Amino acid sequence: PSPVDGLVVDLPFDAHLKDSLHPSAEAEFKEGMPNFETGLFGQAVALDGQRYVELGNRADFDRNDAFSLSAWIYPTNIKGRRAIFSRMELPEVSFRGYSLQIIDGAAALFLVNSFPDNLLTIQAKKAIEPYQWHHILATYDGQSKADGIQLYVDGQLQEIGIKIDTLSESIRTEKFLQVGNGHPGAKFVGRIDEARIYDRVLSPDEIANLPGLTIHSLLAVDAAARNDEQRQRIRNYYLETAAPSVWREPYARLIELRKQKKAAERQLPTSMVMKELGEPRQTQMLIRGAYDALGDSVTAATPAFLPPMAGELPRNRLGLARWLINGEHPLTARVTVNRYWQMMFGVGLVSTAENFGLQGDAPSHPELLDWLAVEFVRSGWDIKALLKLMVSSATYRQSSQASQERWELDPQNRLLGRGPRHRLSAEAIRDQALSISGLLSSAVGGPSVKPYQPADLWREVAFDVTGQVLTAQVYQQDTGESLYRRSMYTFWKRTAPPPTMLIFDSPDRERCVVQRECTNTPLQALVLMxxxxxxxxxxxxxxxxxxxxxxxxxxxxxxxxxxxxxxxxxxxxxxxxxxxxxxxxxxxxxxxxxxxxxxxxxxxxxxxxxxxxxxxxxxxxxxxxxxxxxxxxxx
Structure with missing residues (x-):
C-alpha cells in the first residue's frame, strides 16, 4: 500500500479527477475534453500535448517546506520538456514556483524564485524509454539546497547530470497546481496514473515499497542470491498483501502501533545525554596544544593540593560528584555558602566569589565562613535551612542606615556593621511589579513563556525570518496568563535576550557568571515608566x-x-x-x-x-x- 502519512494530493484518475482525500476539491480539464485510457492501476488520464488538469490552490509549498511528488507515467513523446506536476508562473514572472518534468526523457525538478539567477535544479543523467510505464518520484527536504533533492525512476535513485544550486528566496506563487502542463511548450503527451503529493520526504524504504515498483524485480532475483534487505522487502510485501488474514491482520496492527509509537516519540522533548565508556580511552598531553604532538599519557585525577579521592570511588563523573560533596572537602561547602551569602548581603565573605585561590581575596570573616560551611554540611546540604539561618540573623536584620563616617570607613560593608542594601535583581523587579499589581501568576512549572518584548527584535539576528525552518526566529508573544508568569519562565534567546532584563544587569547567558553587575542608569527609569x-x-x-x-x-x-x-x-x-x-x-x-x-x-x-x-x-x-x-x- 502507498504511505498515507503526509499525503495531501491523491489522484487515482480512475475515469474521474476526484482526489480520494478531498472529493469536493476543485479539479478540471483545460484545453480539451476529458479523456481516460487504460492505466497501470485501473484507468489513467490521457493527455495529448494540449489538454491538462488544473487542481486549484493545492500543494502550496515554499522553499522551506519538505515535499515529495510521485506519479506513474506512460510517455509517448519525450522530446523537449514534458511537465508532470507544475505550480509555476509564466516566463514574464520569471518561472517562479516548482515543477517536476522530463527533459528529453530525463527526470528533473525545478524550484525557482527567478530564472536563471535564483533557483534549484537537478536533472537525472539517464533518460527513460517512451511507450513504457515508469514511476517518477522527487523528494525535497526543505533546506534550500540542491543536495536536499532526490530523483527516483522506477524506485532507483538517479545519478545527477545537471545541478544548479542558487536558491535563496521564496518560490511561493499564486499559480494553481497543474498535472501535465508547465510553461508553454512543456505539456505532457501520454498517460499519467496514481499522481500523489506528500508534505514530507518519503523514505527510501517507503519508495521501494510503493505499489508496482519493485516486488516483481525482487522476485526475479534467484532466492539464493537475494540479500537480507531484498528478503525483508519480499516478506513485508507478503505480510501486507498476500498472507492469510491470520497473519496479515496482526501484522497490520503491528505496523499501526509502530506508527503510533513514532508519532508519540516525535512529540516528546529530547535532551542530549552523556554515557561513560566501559573502558576510558587513552589520553595524552598535547605538546604546546598541538593535537598531533602527543606527550605523556595522563589519567583522570583530582588536584594534588586537595584531599585525594577515596579508593572505592569510581574514576568517572559519579566518583567526582561524590568526592565534591564529601563532608571533608575543604572547598565545596565554603564556596556554596559564600555564594548564598553574596546573594543575601550583596557581597560574599570572600568578595571574589569566582576565585577562592591565591589570586582571590581572603575571607573577611574566616571563622564565620567555616562555621556556616560546617552547618550547611551538618544539615544535609539543606539550602532552605541555610538561607533561613542567614536572614534570621541579627547581622542581616540590622538597619542598612549608617553615618557618613561609617560609610567612608567601610563602603562595601565588609565589616557587617549595617544591614545589606542593594538594588533588586532584574527578575525580582519585574516579578515584584506583577505581584504588587495582582497580575503575577502562581502557576508552577511548564514550558517557557514569551511576555511583552519590542516587535521584530529577533528579526535582526534571525537566519530565516519566515520562522518555517529554524526555531526561535520570529518572536510570537504569548497571551493570557503566560504574560504574567514569573521571570524565571521567560524564554531566553542568547543572541537576543529580553532587553528589560539586560538593562537591569541580568547576564546575557553567553557565559557563566558568578556575580552580577549592579548599575544605576537612566534607561532603567525609562523601562519602569x-x-x-x-x-x-x-x-x-x-x-x-x-x-x-x-x-x-x-x-x-x-x-x-x-x-x-x-x-x-x-x-x-x-x-x-x-x-x-x-x-x-x-x-x-x-x-x-x-x-x-x-x-x-x-x-x-x-x-x-x-x-x-x-x-x-x-x-x-x-x-x-x-x-x-x-x-x-x-x-
Whole structure:
C-alpha cells in the first residue's frame, strides 16, 4: 500500500479527477475534453500535448517546506520538456514556483524564485524509454539546497547530470497546481496514473515499497542470491498483501502501533545525554596544544593540593560528584555558602566569589565562613535551612542606615556593621511589579513563556525570518496568563535576550557568571515608566488603590504605599503625590484620547468601575510608586 502519512494530493484518475482525500476539491480539464485510457492501476488520464488538469490552490509549498511528488507515467513523446506536476508562473514572472518534468526523457525538478539567477535544479543523467510505464518520484527536504533533492525512476535513485544550486528566496506563487502542463511548450503527451503529493520526504524504504515498483524485480532475483534487505522487502510485501488474514491482520496492527509509537516519540522533548565508556580511552598531553604532538599519557585525577579521592570511588563523573560533596572537602561547602551569602548581603565573605585561590581575596570573616560551611554540611546540604539561618540573623536584620563616617570607613560593608542594601535583581523587579499589581501568576512549572518584548527584535539576528525552518526566529508573544508568569519562565534567546532584563544587569547567558553587575542608569527609569509590563502593572495597581481604599485621595495613595512599600506614607511624601494626582486629573479630563491610550497598554482589560481620566491619573501615581528607590532597593 502507498504511505498515507503526509499525503495531501491523491489522484487515482480512475475515469474521474476526484482526489480520494478531498472529493469536493476543485479539479478540471483545460484545453480539451476529458479523456481516460487504460492505466497501470485501473484507468489513467490521457493527455495529448494540449489538454491538462488544473487542481486549484493545492500543494502550496515554499522553499522551506519538505515535499515529495510521485506519479506513474506512460510517455509517448519525450522530446523537449514534458511537465508532470507544475505550480509555476509564466516566463514574464520569471518561472517562479516548482515543477517536476522530463527533459528529453530525463527526470528533473525545478524550484525557482527567478530564472536563471535564483533557483534549484537537478536533472537525472539517464533518460527513460517512451511507450513504457515508469514511476517518477522527487523528494525535497526543505533546506534550500540542491543536495536536499532526490530523483527516483522506477524506485532507483538517479545519478545527477545537471545541478544548479542558487536558491535563496521564496518560490511561493499564486499559480494553481497543474498535472501535465508547465510553461508553454512543456505539456505532457501520454498517460499519467496514481499522481500523489506528500508534505514530507518519503523514505527510501517507503519508495521501494510503493505499489508496482519493485516486488516483481525482487522476485526475479534467484532466492539464493537475494540479500537480507531484498528478503525483508519480499516478506513485508507478503505480510501486507498476500498472507492469510491470520497473519496479515496482526501484522497490520503491528505496523499501526509502530506508527503510533513514532508519532508519540516525535512529540516528546529530547535532551542530549552523556554515557561513560566501559573502558576510558587513552589520553595524552598535547605538546604546546598541538593535537598531533602527543606527550605523556595522563589519567583522570583530582588536584594534588586537595584531599585525594577515596579508593572505592569510581574514576568517572559519579566518583567526582561524590568526592565534591564529601563532608571533608575543604572547598565545596565554603564556596556554596559564600555564594548564598553574596546573594543575601550583596557581597560574599570572600568578595571574589569566582576565585577562592591565591589570586582571590581572603575571607573577611574566616571563622564565620567555616562555621556556616560546617552547618550547611551538618544539615544535609539543606539550602532552605541555610538561607533561613542567614536572614534570621541579627547581622542581616540590622538597619542598612549608617553615618557618613561609617560609610567612608567601610563602603562595601565588609565589616557587617549595617544591614545589606542593594538594588533588586532584574527578575525580582519585574516579578515584584506583577505581584504588587495582582497580575503575577502562581502557576508552577511548564514550558517557557514569551511576555511583552519590542516587535521584530529577533528579526535582526534571525537566519530565516519566515520562522518555517529554524526555531526561535520570529518572536510570537504569548497571551493570557503566560504574560504574567514569573521571570524565571521567560524564554531566553542568547543572541537576543529580553532587553528589560539586560538593562537591569541580568547576564546575557553567553557565559557563566558568578556575580552580577549592579548599575544605576537612566534607561532603567525609562523601562519602569514605558515598558508595557510596568505600565500595565501600574494600571492594575491603580485599580487596587481605587477598589481597596476609601474615597479620599489620601486613603488611596496610602493604600498604594501599603501595597508597594509595606508602610504608610509620611506627610512629606503625601504632598507631592497629591499634587501630581491633581495635575494628572486635570490633564486627562481634557485629554480623553491620551487617557484611553494609557489604559489600553497591556492585554488585561481596564476596569470599567472608574472614569478613564481618574484611573489614568492614579496609574501615573502608581507608576511613580513602582519607580521609587525604596521599591527597587533591598534594605
Amino acid at each position: 514605558n515598558d508595557p509590563t510596568f505600565v500595565e502593572a501600574s494600571r492594575k495597581l491603580a485599580e487596587r488603590m481605587l477598589d481597596e481604599a476609601g474615597p479620599s485621595p489620601i486613603e488611596r495613595i496610602a493604600r498604594g504605599f501599603q501595597l508597594t512599600l509595606s508602610r504608610f506614607p509620611s506627610e512629606a511624601e503625601l504632598q507631592p503625590l497629591q499634587k501630581l494626582l491633581q495635575e494628572q486629573m486635570a490633564r486627562f479630563a481634557t485629554d480623553g484620547e491620551g487617557a484611553q491610550g494609557l489604559l489600553s497598554v497591556g492585554e488585561s482589560a481596564a476596569s470599567s468601575n472608574w472614569m478613564a481620566a481618574e484611573l489614568a491619573a492614579y496609574t501615573i501615581v502608581a507608576s511613580v510608586l513602582l519607580n521609587l528607590d525604596e521599591t527597587l532597593t533591598k534594605g
